[in-house]
Amino acid sequence: MTLSQRLFLRILPTIIVTIAIIGFFAYRSATREIDNIYDAQLINDANVLWSLLRRPLTTSEPRPEIRVPDLDFTMGNQLAINDEADDYADAHSYRAWRGNVLALESSNAFPSNSKQFKAGFSDVVFDGESWRVYSLTIPETDVTVEVAENIQLRETLVGNILTNLSLPLLILIPVIALITWLAIGDGLSAIRHLVLQIRSRNPEDLARIPNAALPGDLVPLVGSLNVLLLKLERSLAAERQFSDLAAHQLRTPQAGTKLLLQLLQRSDSEEERRALIADLTASNERAMHLIEQLLRLSRIGHQTIRLERITLNDLVAGELAGFGPTLSNRGFRVDLAENGQALVMTDRALLSIMIDNILDNAIKYSPDPGEIAIGITQSARGWVLSISDHGPGIAPELRAAAFQKFNRLDAADSEGAGLGLAIVADIAYRLGIEIRLETPEWGHGLRVDLEISAA
Template sequence: MSLRTRLSLILILSTGLIWVSAMVWINSSTRAQVQTVLDARLEESANMLGSLIREGGVTFTEPFVLEDTSAGGDDPNRLLYCQVWSLRGELVGASAGAPNDKLAQTPGLVTSIIDGEPWRVFTAVNSELGLRIMVGDRITVRDSLVSDVMRGLVWPALVVIPALTLLIWVVLGRGLSPLAKLESALRARGPDDLSPLPAARDPREIRPIRRALNQMFEKLDHVRRTERDFTAFAAHELKTPLAGMRMQAQIARRAPDEASRNRALEAIETSVDRSDRMVRQLLDLTFIDYEAADPDPLVPSALLDEAAANADLQAQAAKVTVLTVTHSLPMVHIPKVLIQSALRNLVENAIQHSPGGGTVTLSARHEGEWIVFSVRDEGLGIDPAHRDRVTERFWRGPGTMSQGSGLGLSIVAAAVQRMSGRLTFGSSQEGQEVRIHVPLSPD
């Protein structure tokens, strides 16, 4: 169902409900007012007839029929009928068409049932004349008056409601035309067109939609550029060690002696290790970017010991010592795969940038609502001028001598962001310290 149809139905149903409620209220109010007015007329007519009798305008020498000039003959729809009874219970006179039965048994205003039909009757007792004067009318006549009033409201409604429905449909169509134009503009765009929507004089309610769409296009464009650059960089970085392995394999095949062959094989092993690490890092990035991870209850010291153990072979090859400094710390609730990936890449980076014989120290401490993991090396450190760029993917600082791919710290930054943590860098005067702040609770 379209928005236009839904709004039209809501407005039409609301208008119809208001109209019906108004008619119910008018019917009730009109019925009460008619009842009050006609009851007053009954009382006034009874008192007037009593005055005429007292002044001699009407005499009773024998029973007679008192004519009511408000309507002629015995018309059953005439408004008023009267009876005059003596206090002894004798019928003295009655208007034409009045019932034979007594209209009421008690004085004042009462509702009587005569011949199975409800009547409204007023009885005036005149002790001076010795008479009971009764004036009444049929309740069906009163209902007919109210029905005439209601019919006067229903017939205009039958004309107004269809006209109102058409008017609502047309007005909503014009009011929603900016949305229709926006839809047309989006349909006309190609799948590769992520440029912002052109500015337009939209209503105030449409502007947030246009702004949100432009922000989404901007983010999608950024993601697309990032993925394109990522693919290009990854292909380039993988191509380099593969080309090196091919060349070293040819050298090993043609080596004139065992020493040359061993050097070529060592170079191949180095290229394989570099390619293996890059593939693992690419897999880490893919998981961090696109996979969901639930928090796990983890012991910080166990995470540090595991990271040190996993880096043991790399540390031995680089002649670097990896130490862990552990304390009694509360458990932390974070996704295990994310913190493992972050710590592994930090430790590998630290070993790669440490001099031979250096030490990489892993530690953790409790600071308020945070657990702070720290990895410190004894290398040259990160130039403060480049700290804003070290977490960019495939970025390596100028003059870097290591064989890294430029993915390590970008993986750490992405994982820390997914854990709602912070990544900070310490002083580089005596080596480089990188800290990961993660919250104790997943909230």
């Protein structure tokens, strides 16, 4: 079902229900107003009748009951000229009492044996029909004037009013539905144009969608799409750059391995072959390290962040344990200033990769036997993890470039892939960790500070 159909099926029932509610309140209002008007007319008729019959009703001379004949018979059916007027006349009757004696009645009045009604308004049923009766008691006399009206007259009038009101509304419903459908179609034309514009693009077209001519309601949507396109463009550019750089970096160890294999094939002595095999092993190790760093770097941007409370001291100790054999073989001494109160809120897996890369660089570039100092101190934001080594360090003017991918500050470095600190920087960006490169207190080497939010 299209959006236009959904909107139409929600708007049209609303219009129909609104018309029905309007009709209901119109019925209630018309009934109330007609009752008030017709009751006032009954009061007026009773007073007029009393004014006309004051003398005969108040004379002391006894008079027989007067029965007023129907004008239809006495005047030649003059009311038949207008059937509605005839029905109106037949719907009214009256009686006049002197004491308990009926003195005057119309031809269509209640029978003589029908008792006198109480003063004011009364609703009675006679011969299956409902009547509204107004009884006027004349003060300082024994005269009572009764005027009655058939309630069907009022109901017929209300029905005619509702019919005259409802029929045009019912006829207008298809017109309203058509206008509503056209209005919805015109209102959604901007969306259809936007969809067509997006569909017509080729997969490589990530240009911004213009929103100058769009309705105000669609501007936030187009703005969000443009932000998404911008992120997608940056992501694709980063992927292409990563692929190009990775291909370039992998080509070097692959070419070296191929050359060593060719030399091994042409080698003559056993000693030469052993040297070449050792070089092949080292070259393979460098290639494996590069591949591992590349895979790790590619996973960082897609790995879901799972925040949890972590004891920083335990996490660092666990990472150090993984480097235990290397530290022992090279005679390293590690100074870990423990702080059991350092609780941080972060992703354990990503933070472990950061610490692993920093420790790997510290061990790799420190001379044997080396020393690594690790400290955990509190800051205004949370906790600062500091890892210091005795390596060559990084000059202050080169520290910003140290976080770039495949950037090796030492051209003679044949072991590094130029990805360690780049991985650290990417993870720091995702976890909101502030990273700083400083010089240790002993004046040489490198100190890496990670400021992490407290739990």
